[in-house]
Amino acid sequence: MRQSQTAMQVLENLQASDAVALELAHGNSDLIKALKIAGIAGPYKVVDPWQLEDEKGEIRINAGGYSAVPLGDRYPDLIDFVIRYLRDGSSMGLPQQSASEWRAELEYRLIEKLTKFAPSHADSQVFFSNSGSEAIESAIKFTTNYRPRASYFINFSKAYHGKTTGALNLTPNPDYQQQLLRPALDVVTLPYGDSKAFTQEVNRLGADKIAGVIFEPIQGEAGVIIPPAEFLRHVDETCKRHGILTIADEIQTGLGRSGYWFASIEWGGMDPDIIALAKPLGGGLTATGATIARNDIFKKMLGGLKAKHQSNTFGGNSLAMAIGLKSLDIIEDEKLIERAQRLGKIGARRLRAIADLAPGLITDTRAFGMLFAAQFAPITPTRNIIYGPQKLNSEFTGLLALMMWHKAGVLANFSLNAHRSIRLTPALTMPDEMFTQMFDRLETAALQHKTSWRMLTNTPKKTVLKLANFALFN
Numbered sequence: 001m002r003q004s005q006t007a008m009q010v011l012e013n014l015q016a017s018d019a020v021a022l023e024l025a026h027g028n029s030d031l032i033k034a035l036k037i038a039g040i041a042g043p044y045k046v047v048d049p050w051q052l053e054d055e056k057g058e059i060r061i062n063a064g065g066y067s068a069v070p071l072g073d074r075y076p077d078l079i080d081f082v083i084r085y086l087r088d089g090s091s092m093g094l095p096q097q098s099a100s101e102w103r104a105e106l107e108y109r110l111i112e113k114l115t116k117f118a119p120s121h122a123d124s125q126v127f128f129s130n131s132g133s134e135a136i137e138s139a140i141k142f143t144t145n146y147r148p149r150a151s152y153f154i155n156f157s158k159a160y161h162g163k164t165t166g167a168l169n170l171t172p173n174p175d176y177q178q179q180l181l182r183p184a185l186d187v188v189t190l191p192y193g194d195s196k197a198f199t200q201e202v203n204r205l206g207a208d209k210i211a212g213v214i215f216e217p218i219q220g221e222a223g224v225i226i227p228p229a230e231f232l233r234h235v236d237e238t239c240k241r242h243g244i245l246t247i248a249d250e251i252q253t254g255l256g257r258s259g260y261w262f263a264s265i266e267w268g269g270m271d272p273d274i275i276a277l278a279k280p281l282g283g284g285l286t287a288t289g290a291t292i293a294r295n296d297i298f299k300k301m302l303g304g305l306k307a308k309h310q311s312n313t314f315g316g317n318s319l320a321m322a323i324g325l326k327s328l329d330i331i332e333d334e335k336l337i338e339r340a341q342r343l344g345k346i347g348a349r350r351l352r353a354i355a356d357l358a359p360g361l362i363t364d365t366r367a368f369g370m371l372f373a374a375q376f377a378p379i380t381p382t383r384n385i386i387y388g389p390q391k392l393n394s395e396f397t398g399l400l401a402l403m404m405w406h407k408a409g410v411l412a413n414f415s416l417n418a419h420r421s422i423r424l425t426p427a428l429t430m431p432d433e434m435f436t437q438m439f440d441r442l443e444t445a446a447l448q449h450k451t452s453w454r455m456l457t458n459t460p461k462k463t464v465l466k467l468a469n470f471a472l473f474n
């Protein structure tokens with residue numbers, strides 16, 4: 001039997017094959033099994049902030065990380081700061097019951113930043129948690145508490161707001177909701193970007209019955225879906241007129257990824273009542289969620305002796321706050337927002353050109369800042385041959401595309417609500433030459449696999465059979 005390792009042994013001696021075996025035994029083994037069959041399970045060693053090395057010594061450009069790695073892995077400036085913080089920081093631990101200079105400074109900084117673009121938020125307040133889903137849970141509570149007589153939430157098709165129970169109510173994906181959802185909210189899901197449908201539904205339900213509208217300014221897990229900016233303004237104006245709360249889920253788009261600090265405000269022209277942040281706020285090192293709410297909304301739930309009505313143990317802990325603050329410094333000092341806009345435009349053009357080289361492989365591309373998506377043609381054109389239903393066909397296509405890009409030397413992201421759309425979310429700090437090289441690699445891959453069918457036929461038969469067996473019989 002294998003001997004367990006101490007933390008120090010793991011630190012000093014990464015045993016790659018062991019990690020996969022242990023995860024298969026004790027973790028989310030089916031996920032690791034699928035990734036292992038696909039040859040993308042890792043684990044990976046950090047080469048530099050933008051590249052990872054697998055156990056065979058192959059080095060890939062990292063455009064994965066699901067928008068949660070804004071600076072890249074082990075970004076020297078952030079790491080140096082964290083080491084100093086751990087050695088010299090005066091306040092550490094979980095100071096929930098007292099003021100903390102780290103928490104206070106991050107609260108101040110977030111509101112200062114927000115107020116620059118949305119002056120009405122000057123006295124807003126921040127509630128910290130430990131993930132995007134939790135930031136959404138707090139947003140739900142603020143909303144229902146503020147409008148107790150309004151039972152409905154409006155969300156939009158293909159949205160992703162997380163998988164904790166409240167957040168799952170607002171993530172309208174039957175695959176995730178089936179079996180696992182205990183409806184806790186009355187939710188009406190509308191097509192995204194359709195102003196007329198929105199107005200009609202507000203009139204049909206009655207504005208007094210609607211507590212809040214939740215939206216991602218650009219939908220990430222839907223495969224980078226960009227609504228018309230007029231739609232966002234229409235939602236904002238309609239909600240303002242009727243007192244319905246607007247909740248901007250900026251968990252993926254916020255703090256730079258979209259090329260804006262707050263895409264809903266700066267690009268969408270909105271002034272949302274509640275804003276949820278997470279992913280990049282953890283600097284790629286830790287997990288921090290934040291829910292920013294207007295003062296009256298915040299105070300109604302947490303005012304006076306009600307201050308304890310929403311709490312958690314780890315939210316706002318000093319280490320997470322210090323990392324968040326330093327990450328904001330780096331985003332600002334290194335002008336990463338401007339960089340995301342500039343590189344975003346170049347990347348969008350490159351991806352479009354790659355799709356044009358292989359229209360039978362990539363049928364559409366979408367990009368917004370440093371959020372890129374390529375939508376792949378289904379591996380089998382009809383629903384029922386070989387791989388059966390459309391969903392399986394779609395999942396297989398996405399997995400094969402991930403494998404193809406992995407082989408080409410680029411790590412990318414699956415999309416939870418759009419399986420055929422594979423996303424690139426490189427660090428905002430990625431050097432220009434590496435950014436160019438990443439698209440060069442994708443171009444070579446596209447020329448080698450001119451159609452999705454080729455992705456399948458270029459995959460070893462053994463792997464395809466294993467994947468099919470896994471999908472159909474596990």
Ligand SMILES: Cc1ncc(COP(=O)(O)O)c(C=O)c1O
Pocket residue numbers: 066131132133134136160161162163216220221249250251252278279
């Ligand atoms: C827009 C959006 N909201 C919420 C979430 C949930 O965040 P978490 O996975 O940290 O719970 C995600 C995660 O991908 C997201 O993209």
